Amino acid sequence: MEVEVKLRLSDASAHQKLTDLLSPFHVQTLIQENIFFDGSNAELSSNRAILRLRFYDGVSPCVLSLKAKPVISDGVSRVQELEEPFDPVLGRACVAEPWRLSVVDSSALLTRVREEYGVREEGIGFVCLGGFRNVRGVYEWKGLKIEVDESNYDFGTCYEVECESSNPERDKKILEKLLEENGIRFQYSEVSKFAIFRSGKLPE
Numbered sequence: 001m002e003v004e005v006k007l008r009l010s011d012a013s014a015h016q017k018l019t020d021l022l023s024p025f026h027v028q029t030l031i032q033e034n035i036f037f038d039g040s041n042a043e044l045s046s047n048r049a050i051l052r053l054r055f056y057d058g059v060s061p062c063v064l065s066l067k068a069k070p071v072i073s074d075g076v077s078r079v080q081e082l083e084e085p086f087d088p089v090l091g092r093a094c095v096a097e098p099w100r101l102s103v104v105d106s107s108a109l110l111t112r113v114r115e116e117y118g119v120r121e122e123g124i125g126f127v128c129l130g131g132f133r134n135v136r137g138v139y140e141w142k143g144l145k146i147e148v149d150e151s152n153y154d155f156g157t158c159y160e161v162e163c164e165s166s167n168p169e170r171d172k173k174i175l176e177k178l179l180e181e182n183g184i185r186f187q188y189s190e191v192s193k194f195a196i197f198r199s200g201k202l203p204e
Contacts, residue, residue, distance in 0.1 A: 002081040002164065005172045006072065006189035007179070008203065009159035014184045018161070019148055021182055022139040030138065031057045035095050035131040036194060040124035043117045050194055051101075051113060051126070053091050062088040064109055067194075075188030076168045084109045098126040132197050144171060151193055156202045160189060 009015050033055040038044045044051060049068035056062070064086040070079040084107065094100045102125035104110050113119055119126060137148040147162040161179075165171040179186050196203060 002067075002077075002079050003166070003168055004077045005075060005161075005163040005165055005168050005175060006077045007075055007161045007172075007175060007186045008189045009161060010185035010187070012157070012159065014186065015148065015150060015159040017182065017184050018179070019137055021178075021184075022137070022141060022146065022148070025139040025141040025146075027138045027140055030134075030136040032134040032136060033131065034134060034193070036129040036197070037094075037098055037101060037126045038129055039117060039119040040127050043119045044113070047117060049117065052131075052194075053086065053095065055088060055091065062086045062091040064091075064107065066109055066113060070192055072190060072192065075172055077189070077192065079192075082109055082112070094126075095128060098128045099124065101126040129198070132193070134193070142174065144174065146175070149193075151196075153197060153202070155200055158193070158196060158202055160193075161186070 009018065035053045035055070037051040037053070047068070048070065049066060052065045052067065054063045054065065062085070064084055066082045068080040070077065086107065090100070090104070094104075101110060102114070102119065132154075133152045135150040135152070139146045139148065144163050144165075149160045149162060151158045151160065161175060163171055163175060191199075191203065
């Protein structure tokens with residue numbers, strides 16, 4: 001189970017203000033490309049699950065993830081998540097020809113998806129839903145690993161703060177205090193980035 005604090009920043013100026021504030025604690029910046037897949041008969045999405053390939057900095061490395069049964073409440077996200085490394089060349093081939101996901105035999109995660117959700121080799125199998133680009137600044141501040149995201153969709157840009165946590169209520173208060181004391185406008189995230197992507201519009 002992945003548990004994260006998720007706070008949506010109001011706009012680009014709030015994002016800039018926060019990244020400037022955290023700049024002494026900057027660890028790295030990640031350029032992520034997120035591509036999503038479902039079964040041709042919505043076998044995953046109908047069970048509140050989705051398959052994602054994430055490419056970093058254009059080519060390598062690549063991570064395959066299965067996320068299921070997400071719940072977001074009061075700025076805290078809980079989702080069942082499985083991940084494994086995936087060959088980036090094969091990953092790009094699967095984006096171009098999603099049926100290839102049905103015949104990869106070197107992935108325990110894909111084997112589980114095929115068996116548990118019934119996405120079979122026969123017929124179309126998997127379909128690519130598209131995706132979005134994310135620029136993630138990673139910071140280590142007061143014992144927290146803070147990720148500040150700029151998510152670029154075809155229909156606009158969202159800004160969000162994430163912090164994976166074993167004590168989300170405590171860490172949410174720490175982040176809220178940081179933002180409030182520095183006049184950075186925010187609100188609790190109500191939906192995932194994937195849900196925003198699928199809706200085709202930015203949150204109000």
